[in-house]
Amino acid sequence: MSLEAAKDEYLNWLVVEKGAAALTVEAYGRDLKRYLNWLVAKYQARNLDDLILDYPVNYLMELADMGYAASSQERATATLRSFHRFCLREGFIDQDLSSRLKMPKKNRNLPKVLSSEEATRLLDQGFPDSPAGTRDKALLELLYGTGIRVSELVALDRSMLLFNEGSLRVIGKGSKERLVPFAGSAQRALVEYLQKARSHLHNKSQAQPKDTAAVFLNTRGSRLTRQTVFNLVEKYGRQAGVQGLQPHTVRPSCATPLLEGGAALVSLQEILGHASIATTQIYTHLDITHLRSEYLAAHPRAAC
Numbered sequence: 001m002s003l004e005a006a007k008d009e010y011l012n013w014l015v016v017e018k019g020a021a022a023l024t025v026e027a028y029g030r031d032l033k034r035y036l037n038w039l040v041a042k043y044q045a046r047n048l049d050d051l052i053l054d055y056p057v058n059y060l061m062e063l064a065d066m067g068y069a070a071s072s073q074e075r076a077t078a079t080l081r082s083f084h085r086f087c088l089r090e091g092f093i094d095q096d097l098s099s100r101l102k103m104p105k106k107n108r109n110l111p112k113v114l115s116s117e118e119a120t121r122l123l124d125q126g127f128p129d130s131p132a133g134t135r136d137k138a139l140l141e142l143l144y145g146t147g148i149r150v151s152e153l154v155a156l157d158r159s160m161l162l163f164n165e166g167s168l169r170v171i172g173k174g175s176k177e178r179l180v181p182f183a184g185s186a187q188r189a190l191v192e193y194l195q196k197a198r199s200h201l202h203n204k205s206q207a208q209p210k211d212t213a214a215v216f217l218n219t220r221g222s223r224l225t226r227q228t229v230f231n232l233v234e235k236y237g238r239q240a241g242v243q244g245l246q247p248h249t250v251r252p253s254c255a256t257p258l259l260e261g262g263a264a265l266v267s268l269q270e271i272l273g274h275a276s277i278a279t280t281q282i283y284t285h286l287d288i289t290h291l292r293s294e295y296l297a298a299h300p301r302a303a304c
Contacts, residue, residue: 001048001092003039007032010086021175023151031079035059048093056080057100077103114242114253119144121240123185131197132219136232138186138193139216139224143233143247145186147254147272149173150226150247156215158194163187172273180271190215 011029014020020028038059039045045055060080063073084098114122123141127133143153152170160169166187167179182190194215201217214223230247237245255272 003036003046003048006048006087006092007036007083009090009092010083013086019175021173024173027075028079028082031076032083035076035080038062048087051093051097053095053097053100056084056097060101074103077101112249112252113256114144114245114249118240118242119253122236122242122245125236125240127236131200134193134197135201135216136236138189139229140233140236140250141186141189142182143250144254145184146180146182147251148180149251149273150229152273154214154216154224154226154229157213158215159213161190161194161215163191170273176273178270178273180273 007029010032011025014025014028035056039051039055042058043050043055045051060073060077063076068076081098081101084093085096087093088096123137123144127137139153142148143150146168148168148170149172152172155171156168162169162179165179166183167181170178170180172178198215198217201219202212202221216224218224218228233245233247233250237243251272258271
């Protein structure tokens with residue numbers, strides 16, 4: 001069987017049998033395409049029968065030599081393991097080509113976070129007096145106020161906004177649903193956008209298909225994309241004096257004040273949608289000054 005045919009069978013299995021989310025399938029597809037292109041370029045291997053045990057190992061070693069981040073190496077390893085074991089189960093090959101693969105050690109670096117001053121500058125800056133500007137204010141307030149992922153933000157439908165309960169119904173990784181509380185400036189900014197701006201974006205262009213369900217729309221009346229949100233976050237961050245700001249910095253920036261305010265780690269895990277509380281522990285970041293003040297206040301011998 002050709003490698004391309006095996007890849008297509010595998011991705012179809014992820015969708016039909018495993019029920020994998022579209023973004024997951026897309027990521028695995030990218031990893032496999034890179035791997036298959038490397039096999040052709042390096043060994044002229046186009047069929048499963050052309051492969052030997054060394055090839056997957058050599059590929060991952062080359063990723064490491066090229067300076068790929070540990071997280072990227074880890075994902076590539078998981079992809080290759082899953083793909084080759086699928087091929088073995090389906091009888092496409094008679095040996096497990098992933099048997100020599102080991103997961104790389106992943107550096108657990110603390111995430112970058114916005115300081116309270118940076119967050120204030122970001123959210124209180126002058127937004128354009130336009131439907132798009134009102135939308136941008138709302139989406140930034142929601143990202144910071146709830147800690148939801150960009151993919152979850154752009155997937156929000158109006159039916160998922162539970163204002164009476166003060167929460168959002170969010171579909172996270174693995175199509176898992178959770179309720180995320182939101183209030184204060186995030187809720188006010190969202191109400192203003194829905195009441196004053198969204199309809200102008202929805203009716204912007206009669207030539208484009210409209211998305212009547214989506215919360216956040218682009219200037220053509222269609223659902224906002226993840227890339228657009230990334231660009232907007234970087235743009236408004238730059239205007240607020242925070243260079244290179246990305247949504248994955250805003251997300252842990254929501255977690256930090258919650259922890260400092262006394263939120264339980266298990267509650268934060270539910271809000272952020274982490275499958276494991278170990279992820280929450282690594283993902284959060286407490287300022288050392290706050291930790292020191294907590295220590296001084298709590299330890300009976302600290303002030304002696």
